[in-house]
Each structure stands twice: as structure tokens, then as C-alpha cells.
Amino acid sequence: xxxxxxxxxxxxxxxxxRGINFTVPSGQIAGLVGKNGAGKTTIFHSILNFVGxxxxxxxxxxxxxEKHYSQIGYLPEERSLMPKLTVFxxxxxxxxxxxVSTKEVQKRLGEWLERLQVKGKPEDKIKSLSKGNQQxxxxxCTLLHNPKLIxxxxxxxxxxxxxxxxxxxxxxxxxxxxxxxxxxxxxMTNVEExxxxxxxxxxxxxxxxxxIQAVRNSFGLTRIFVxxxxxxEQLAGLPHVRRVSQTKSGSYRLELDDEKYGTELFETIxxxxxxxxxxxxxxxxxxxxxxxxxxxx
Amino acid sequence: xxxIGVVIRETYxxxxxxxxxxxxxxxxxxxxxxxxxxxxxxxxxxxxxNQVAVVTTDASLRHELQNSKTVTAKYGxxxxxxxxxxxxxxxxxxxxxxxxxxxAAVYHGTKHLTQNExxxxxxxxxxxxxxxxxxxxxxxxxxxxxxxxxxxxxxVVKTDNNxxxxxxxxxxxxxxxxxxxxxxITYTSATAQEIAAEKGTKIMEMIFxxxxxxxxxxxxxxxxxCVIATQILIYILGGSILYxxxxxxxxxxxxxxxxxxxxxxxxxxxxxxxxxxxxAGVVLFTVLAALCGALVVRPEDATxxxxxxxxxxxxxxxxxxxxxQNPTNIIVEVLSFVPFLSSFFMPIRIIDGSAGTVQVIISxxxxxxxxxxxxxxxxxxxxxxxxxxxxxxxxxxFRRGISIK
Numbered sequence: 263x264x265x266x267x268x269x270x271x272x273x274x275x276x277x278x279x280r281g282i283n284f285t286v287p288s289g290q291i292a293g294l295v296g297k298n299g300a301g302k303t304t305i306f307h308s309i310l311n312f313v314g315x316x317x318x319x320x321x322x323x324x325x326x327x328e329k330h331y332s333q334i335g336y337l338p339e340e341r342s343l344m345p346k347l348t349v350f351x352x353x354x355x356x357x358x359x360x361x362v363s364t365k366e367v368q369k370r371l372g373e374w375l376e377r378l379q380v381k382g383k384p385e386d387k388i389k390s391l392s393k394g395n396q397q398x399x400x401x402x403c404t405l406l407h408n409p410k411l412i413x414x415x416x417x418x419x420x421x422x423x424x425x426x427x428x429x430x431x432x433x434x435x436x437x438x439x440x441x442x443x444x445x446x447x448x449x450m451t452n453v454e455e456x457x458x459x460x461x462x463x464x465x466x467x468x469x470x471x472x473x474i475q476a477v478r479n480s481f482g483l484t485r486i487f488v489x490x491x492x493x494x495e496q497l498a499g500l501p502h503v504r505r506v507s508q509t510k511s512g513s514y515r516l517e518l519d520d521e522k523y524g525t526e527l528f529e530t531i532x533x534x535x536x537x538x539x540x541x542x543x544x545x546x547x548x549x550x551x552x553x554x555x556x557x558x559x
Numbered sequence: 560x561x562x563i564g565v566v567i568r569e570t571y572x573x574x575x576x577x578x579x580x581x582x583x584x585x586x587x588x589x590x591x592x593x594x595x596x597x598x599x600x601x602x603x604x605x606x607x608x609n610q611v612a613v614v615t616t617d618a619s620l621r622h623e624l625q626n627s628k629t630v631t632a633k634y635g636x637x638x639x640x641x642x643x644x645x646x647x648x649x650x651x652x653x654x655x656x657x658x659x660x661x662x663a664a665v666y667h668g669t670k671h672l673t674q675n676e677x678x679x680x681x682x683x684x685x686x687x688x689x690x691x692x693x694x695x696x697x698x699x700x701x702x703x704x705x706x707x708x709x710x711x712x713x714x715v716v717k718t719d720n721n722x723x724x725x726x727x728x729x730x731x732x733x734x735x736x737x738x739x740x741x742x743x744i745t746y747t748s749a750t751a752q753e754i755a756a757e758k759g760t761k762i763m764e765m766i767f768x769x770x771x772x773x774x775x776x777x778x779x780x781x782x783x784x785c786v787i788a789t790q791i792l793i794y795i796l797g798g799s800i801l802y803x804x805x806x807x808x809x810x811x812x813x814x815x816x817x818x819x820x821x822x823x824x825x826x827x828x829x830x831x832x833x834x835x836x837x838x839a840g841v842v843l844f845t846v847l848a849a850l851c852g853a854l855v856v857r858p859e860d861a862t863x864x865x866x867x868x869x870x871x872x873x874x875x876x877x878x879x880x881x882x883x884q885n886p887t888n889i890i891v892e893v894l895s896f897v898p899f900l901s902s903f904f905m906p907i908r909i910i911d912g913s914a915g916t917v918q919v920i921i922s923x924x925x926x927x928x929x930x931x932x933x934x935x936x937x938x939x940x941x942x943x944x945x946x947x948x949x950x951x952x953x954x955x956x957f958r959r960g961i962s963i964k
Contacts, residue, residue: 307946310764310767310768312764312767312942312946313943313946328770328771331768331769331770332769334768335768336764336765336768337765338761338762338764338765339761340761341761342760342761342762343760343762344760344762346573347573355565355569356765356766356769358560358565359562359565359566359766359769359770360769400765403765404765413768
């Protein structure tokens with residue numbers, strides 16, 4: 263289990279982290295979200311001991327130190343490798359630092375290249391690979407030593423939908439292996455699809471933390487999706503409806519003042535008429551993100 | 560293998576495999592070989608058409624004369640010799656005839672005989688004429704012996720040992736100074752470039768998530784040191800080969816043998832404590848260059864960042880060049896204790912013999928302590944320097960780098 267307790271960090275006069283607390287249980291995936299500059303990367307850098315900080319960070323009950331490095335897999339925000347090296351040389355260098363023998367690298371690299379569908383051979387120079395394939399090589403470098411704790415800083419950025427799905431599958435596989443995973447992302451869909459827990463930070467503080475569905479439900483079932491003969495204007499004229507918008511599929515999305523008015527609306531809309539869809543849901547993570555970001559402006 | 564070992568290996572491999580290293584290492588040898596080659600070819604081609612043929616019926620005389628390198632036995636008749644002169648294969652021929660107990664030698668050619676050639680021909684011919692004269696005079700053995708008596712001539716030369724010692728000292732010091740200067744100029748720039756290039760990449764974060772920045776820095780400096788050591792070893796090996804081959808070749812034998820004592824003494828001066836000064840100096844400057852490289856954001860700014868290190872190198876080099884002849888100068892004495900500069904100035908005093916053992920030990924301890932101290936300090940702040948990637952100038956970058964950790 264990764265535990266971050268009362269984490270504070272200042273850069274000169276600027277308070278970047280102001281008492282961050284969260285835990286990621288073993289074998290779980292947590293999504294760390296927040297606006298640009300919210301302090302996500304600083305949290306990762308603190309976990310990795312790149313920067314000095316106040317507070318305590320432990321993994322499996324022990325303070326994270328140099329001794330844990332071989333158990334950590336870290337993928338930085340921007341992608342970059344050593345372009346003049348071959349794929350094998352690059353992976354071997356980083357794997358050797360993690361304590362994996364060259365013989366073992368030779369064995370595992372082939373499996374990973376196949377698993378991530380990399381278009382390239384171990385003897386190819388890094389610079390000869392496409393950007394997407396270089397990204398995959400960097401991911402291999404992060405995961406080849408089977409780390410217990412995986413930290414991924416915006417791992418999906420720049421990936422096409424096919425490779426995004428591929429990476430999601432790899433992350434889920436790593437979870438099955440037993441790894442504790444934390445990653446940051448701006449796209450809430452990725453977080454919603456992959457993560458068990460959500461950690462939302464704003465202005466250096468955790469503003470939301472917990473099971474994703476529980477977090478969503480805590481905002482109430484204030485969204486109703488309706489597909490019927492009712493027009494947008496008619497729906498907007500109903501009591502307790504704050505806003506109406508049309509979704510791409512053609513149904514209307516109603517925002518209520520409170521979830522308790524759902525029953526009332528259901529009765530009004532369905533009275534004597536055929537209703538194809540009536541679905542009451544909590545706000546999406548994207549909406550929650552916007553709400554929370556707005557609160558902390 | 561330990562993590563530091565992995566970094567040393569990778570740094571070493573990357574640099575040694577580069578074309579620039581190969582060119583750097585072999586260029587002095589190529590230069591020496593070309594110089595020797597040109598000398599050899601010109602001496603060989605020049606030798607042929609500078610030779611003289613001897614035309615004579617006296618076999619013993621011909622044999623005596625042909626002992627000289629400038630005489631060829633190829634053209635034994637007047638016709639052949641004339642043709643050879645015409646074809647520019649020889650510069651001339653010496654026709655020797657004997658009539659009525661008198662030897663007559665006539666030289667025909669397109670160039671004059673040198674004084675040496677003329678002297679050696681006259682010596683051989685004169686000796687032959689003397690033999691004929693003794694025979695024809697029908698002298699007794701005692702008379703012949705008396706006539707053959709030669710004056711005694713000896714040379715007693717007292718060499719000026721002090722002058723030689725001074726030359727050896729100056730040559731040793733100059734050689735050491737230039738070797739050090741070129742190694743420092745080459746590696747300070749290369750180190751700063753490499754560190755700056757790495758700093759621009761996020762792979763440093765992946766590396767620092769595997770080992771501490773401090774350990775990585777030690778590995779990096781270790782790797783660069785191994786590259787420098789390899790270059791010095793190749794030079795030592797190449798120098799040893801040249802040393803053993805020089806006396807075996809005609810074109811270098813003479814020069815080598817004439818200067819062997821001189822060369823041996825210079826080699827002895829280059830070894831000893833001076834080598835420690837060079838090594839410690841190179842490591843110290845490499846660490847300083849690494850610090851400079853870690854302060855810039857873009858690799859293209861690395862040259863600008865290394866300016867402070869290069870200025871110190873130049874102060875040391877030109878200062879030592881100017882004051883090298885004056886080892887007892889107070890400036891030389893003071894600077895021989897100052898880290899960064901002591902590597903330039905203390906060898907002057909060691910070679911001169913004007914530095915006492917205690918002074919050398921103190922200077923060396925200061926230099927080694929500075930080298931280890933700076934390495935340790937830069938290693939400690941390395942993470943902050945490398946992970947700070949805002950382009951805010953060298954000093955601010957340094958201050959922020961320190962404050963990150």
C-alpha cells in the first residue's frame with residue numbers, strides 16, 4: 263500500500279503542495295487528476311524522492327527510500343530515450359540499474375515487444391522508431407522489472423485510440439499481477455475505465471478521494487437522460503430542471519437541483535406517453551472535475 | 560554489477576564507440592606516421608639520383624669505395640654510367656685509371672660532389688696511392704712502417720651538463736603542459752555537452768527512479784575518467800611501440816640514438832608524481848565541467864556554460880607557459896598550492912627540483928581533497944541541478960537546483 267501523509271512542498275515562496283493525504287491499497291489503481299500546475303508531478307517527484315518535502319510517504323508500511331527503487335516503475339510525463347542507442351541497449355541499461363541481468367533482459371524484451379506490438383527489433387536504433395513505438399519502448403523500460411509500485415505520469419498522452427486501449431489492458435494486467443498503480447491523466451474517461459480510486463487535487467490539496475463510483479454517487483443522481491416525444495423547451499420548462507442539453511445520440515440530458523426530484527419528473531414525463539429512455543445518473547467525472555476546479559479557482 | 564558500475568560501463572561504451580573518440584586518439588599517430596612516411600619517401604627517392612657510380616678496373620678499389628651509401632655498384636662501365644647520368648638515375652660517375660704507378664680519378668656529373676663524398680673518395684684513393692708508392696720505392700719493412708706513421712688526433716669535449724639539464728626540464732614540462740591542456744580542453748567541452756544533452760531529456764527521471772543522482776554522478780565521472788585513461792594508455796602504448804621501433808629504421812635510427820638519453824630523461828620526468836597531478840587535475844576539471852553542463856537547459860548552451868572552466872584552464876596553461884622558465888618565482892610557488900592551478904604549476908617545481916617533499920605532499924593533499932570534495936558536493940546537488948529545467952540563467956539555475964532538495 264502506498265501512503266502519502268501530510269505532504270507539503272514549497273518552491274521558494276510558492277506553496278505547491280499543502281497537506282496532501284491519500285492511500286493507494288495494494289493491487290489497486292488510483293487516478294491522480296487535477297488542473298495543469300495542480301502539483302501532480304510534484305507529488306510523483308516527492309514519492310520518488312527527487313525533491314525534498316515535509317510529510318511522510320510509505321510503501322507497504324516502510325518509508326520510501328533508495329532501497330525501494332528496484333520495486334518502482336516510473337514513466338515520466340514527457341517521453342524521451344537515448345536516440346543513439348539500440349532498443350536492446352536502452353532497455354538493458356535501465357533494466358540493469360533495476361537489478362535485472364542482461365540475460366533476463368534478452369528473454370523478457372522479446373515478450374514485451376510482442377505484447378505491445380512494437381514495430382521494431384531489439385537491434386534497431388531508438389531514433390529509427392516512430393514516436394509511438396518509442397513511447398512503447400519507454401513503457402517496457404518502466405515495466406520490464408515487474409515493479410511492485412508503478413507510477414505513470416500522463417501515460418496516455420499522444421497515443422492513438424488503439425494504443426490507448428492496449429495500454430489500458432497492460433495497466434489492468436499489471437494490476438492482476440499484484441502491482442500498486444498510480445497514474446495521472448487529464449482524460450476522465452481513462453480514469454473512469456481503468457481506476458479503482460480517484461484522487462483529485464486542486465491548489466495543492468486533495469479535494470476528492472475514494473472509490474470512483476462512490477465519489478460520483480456522492481454528488482447525487484442529478485443527471486437524467488430522456489429519450490421521448492418531449493421537446494427541449496418543454497423539458498426546460500419543468501420544475502427543478504436547471505439545464506437541458508442534447509447528447510450526440512439524440513437524447514436530452516437534464517440537470518436537476520436535487521436527485522429527490524427524479525421521481526416527480528419520471529411521473530410527469532411518462533404520464534400517458536411512451537418513453538424510450540429514462541435514466542437517472544450521477545454526474546460524470548468530467549463534470550465533477552469541472553465543478554471542483556471551478557470551486558477552487 | 561553495481562549500479563555505479565553499470566553507469567561507468569554505459570558512459571564508457573557510448574564515448575569510446577563514437578567516431579570522435581577514435582579520431583581524437585589516432586590523430587597524433589597518423590600525424591607521426593605521415594611525418595615519418597614523408598621523410599622516408601623523400602630520403603629514398605632523393606638517395607637514388609644523388610648516388611655516384613665508380614668505374615674502375617681495380618676490384619679492391621671499387622670494393623673500398625662502394626662501402627659508402629652514396630656509391631652505387633650498378634653501373635660498372637663508362638657507357639652504362641654515362642647512360643645512367645643521362646637518365647638522371649645517378650648524379651655522376653667517378654672514373655679511376657692507373658698509369659705508371661699513378662692513380663688518376665675524374666668525376667663526371669650533373670651535380671657537384673659534396674665535401675664529405677670528396678673527402679671519403681680522396682681518403683680511399685690516397686691510401687691506394689700510398690700503397691703503390693711504398694711498393695715502387697722498394698722500402699724495407701721498418702722504412703715502410705715509419706712512412707705509414709699517422710699523427711695522433713683526439714677530441715676531449717666537456718659537455719655543459721647544466722645546459723642539458725635545463726633543456727630536459729623545459730622539454731619535459733612543455734610536453735606535460737601541452738598534453739594536459741589538450742586533454743582538458745577536449746574533455747571539459749565533451750563532458751559539459753554530454754551532461755547538458757542528458758539534462759534535456761526526461762530519461763534522467765527514469766534513471767533517478769532507479770538510483771540516487773549522487774551515485775549516477777559518480778558513475779558518470781568514473782566513466783569519463785576511464786575514457787581519458789584509455790586515451791592516455793593508448794598514447795603510452797603507442798609511444799612504447801614507437802620507442803622500440805625507432806632504432807630499427809634507417810631514417811629514424813640516427814636521430815633516436817643521438818637523443819636517446821634526452822628522451823629517456825623526459826620519459827622519467829613525465830612519470831612520477833607529475834602523473835598524479837595530471838590525473839587529479841583532469842578529474843577536478845571534469846567535475847567542474849559536469850557542474851557547468853548541469854546548469855544549462857539546452858545542449859547548445861553547454862559551450863557557453865563551460866567558459867568559466869575553460870578560463871581557469873587557460874589561466875593555468877598560459878601562466879605556466881610564461882612562468883615555466885622561472886620555477887622559483889613567488890607566483891609559481893603560491894599557485895602550486897591552489898586547486899585547479901596546482902596541476903599546472905607544481906609540476907614545474909617538481910621537474911626543477913625546487914619543491915620540497917613537504918610542499919609537494921601539502922599541495923597534493925589540497926588538490927586531492929578539493930577533487931574529492933567537489934565531486935561529493937556536485938554529486939549531492941546533482942539531482943536538483945538536472946531536474947531543474949527552467950531557462951533562468953546559470954546562477955539562478957544553480958540556486959534553484961540547490962533549493963530543490
